[in-house]
Amino acid sequence: MKKLEGLIAAPHTPFNADGSVNLDLIPKQVETLLKQKDIGAYICGTTGEGICCSVEERKQVMKAWVEAAQGRLFLIAHVGALSITDARELAAYAQEIGVSATSIVPPNFFRPGSIDALIDYINAVLVAAPNLPFYYYHTSMSGVTFDMEQFLIKADGRIPQLAGIKFNYPDLYMFQRCLRACGGKYDITWGIDEWFAGALACGAKSAIGSTYNYAAPLYYGIWEAYRQGDQAAIDRGMAKVCRIVDLLVKYGGVVAGKAMMAIHGLDMPTVRPPLTNLTAEQRKECADTVAAILAE
Numbered sequence: 486m487k488k489l490e491g492l493i494a495a496p497h498t499p500f501n502a503d504g505s506v507n508l509d510l511i512p513k514q515v516e517t518l519l520k521q522k523d524i525g526a527y528i529c530g531t532t533g534e535g536i537c538c539s540v541e542e543r544k545q546v547m548k549a550w551v552e553a554a555q556g557r558l559f560l561i562a563h564v565g566a567l568s569i570t571d572a573r574e575l576a577a578y579a580q581e582i583g584v585s586a587t588s589i590v591p592p593n594f595f596r597p598g599s600i601d602a603l604i605d606y607i608n609a610v611l612v613a614a615p616n617l618p619f620y621y622y623h624t625s626m627s628g629v630t631f632d633m634e635q636f637l638i639k640a641d642g643r644i645p646q647l648a649g650i651k652f653n654y655p656d657l658y659m660f661q662r663c664l665r666a667c668g669g670k671y672d673i674t675w676g677i678d679e680w681f682a683g684a685l686a687c688g689a690k691s692a693i694g695s696t697y698n699y700a701a702p703l704y705y706g707i708w709e710a711y712r713q714g715d716q717a718a719i720d721r722g723m724a725k726v727c728r729i730v731d732l733l734v735k736y737g738g739v740v741a742g743k744a745m746m747a748i749h750g751l752d753m754p755t756v757r758p759p760l761t762n763l764t765a766e767q768r769k770e771c772a773d774t775v776a777a778i779l780a781e
Contacts, residue, residue: 488649488672489559489691491524492705494698495532497743498546500755506542510751512553514698517749521701524691525559526550527588527651531626532695532739535563537757540571544578551582561620561651561693565589569609576614587614588651590622591629600631600639611646618648620674625654634662641667651693652676661687678704679730682723685711695738696729699745700779725778732774736763744771748779 496518499510518526528550529535529543538546547562554560562584564575572589579587589610597603611619621640623633633650640647649672652660657680663673664687675684678694681704697704703725710718733741740763743753747768756762763771 489524489674491522491691492697492701493525493527493559493561493674493691493693494518494523494701495527495530495693495695496550496698497695497739497746497753498529498533498535498538499743499751499753500757502755504755504757506538506545508545508549510753511546511549513751515550515553515558517746517751518698518701519557521697521699522705523558523697523701525561525585525693526554527561527693528563528584530563530588530590530622530651531624531653532698532742533563534739534757534760536566537760540566540574543575547575547579547584548582551584559585561586561588563588563590563622564610564614565591565622567592567594569606572610573613576610576617580614580617584617586618586620586648587611587646588620588622590624590627593627593629596627596629600636603629603631603636604640604643607640607644611644615646617646619644619646620649620651620672621647622651623654624651624676630654633659634666637663637666637671641670648672649674653693655680657683657687660684660689664688679723679726681726682707682711682719695742696726696733698742699748699775700726700729703779725781728778729775732771736767736771737761741771744768745775747772748776 499507562579566572653676675689675692678696707722
């Protein structure tokens with residue numbers, strides 16, 4: 486199985502002022518990622534507010550990305566939903582329109598009570614998309630916190646489409662064990678931007694993150710410094726990363742990240758409730774600050 490190598494952005498879903506999806510911005514999002522050398526996009530995940538969108542809206546967003554990317558990006562569609570019927574519909578549509586892979590964060594209200602139950606749930610969804618690779622989305626936000634090494638061992642051979650894990654969990658020890666599990670056959674993509682250098686040291690070959698939407702060259706610079714053994718350059722790069730993440734923490738990762746897209750000419754002032762919009766002054770602070778950091 487060919488593994489991903491490079492940065493995959495988790496793009497924001499653009500909304501109009503009235504809250505409707507603004508599909509017209511997606512082609513420009515695609516070109517922005519390509520310009521920064523991102524190799525893919527993780528659609529309608531946490532950053533993409535997928536859980537706040539209807540099934541029909543998520544299908545429209547998926548289609549817009551497929552049509553705009555034209556095979557130039559590896560597109561992973563998050564199809565997880567509280568309703569398994571909705572998840573199956575989204576998975577089937579992803580396969581129908583030519584998305585590269587599917588992904589699922591498990592239901593976070595009635596949660597699977599064991600790894601076996603999680604595997605059964607995933608298979609019950611993936612029956613709708615038997616031909617697409619699948620990346621399990623492991624995040625503490627779901628409340629499903631099983632040991633992922635044990636998940637891979639148990640899922641090996643039981644989830645035929647399993648390609649790997651989107652690893653958004655603050656545990657580098659578990660991450661390393663997942664990289665080695667089952668002879669290292671699975672693709673484990675790192676998912677916490679501010680731990681990027683640590684993940685590289687553990688053996689990461691790919692990463693999925695929100696800040697790669699507007700700051701991918703910063704991370705590629707850190708990656709090159711790691712290859713060259715230049716610890717001082719790694720430290721300087723990660724200091725910039727942490728300053729950007731500080732701003733995301735201050736205002737909220739999704740809404741502040743949308744504001745930062747202004748540095749690439751993308752106007753995304755609106756988020757879906759219960760998230761709240763920033764003021765014009767706060768959006769300007771986010772965009773101006775990240776632009777200054779990246780220009781240093």
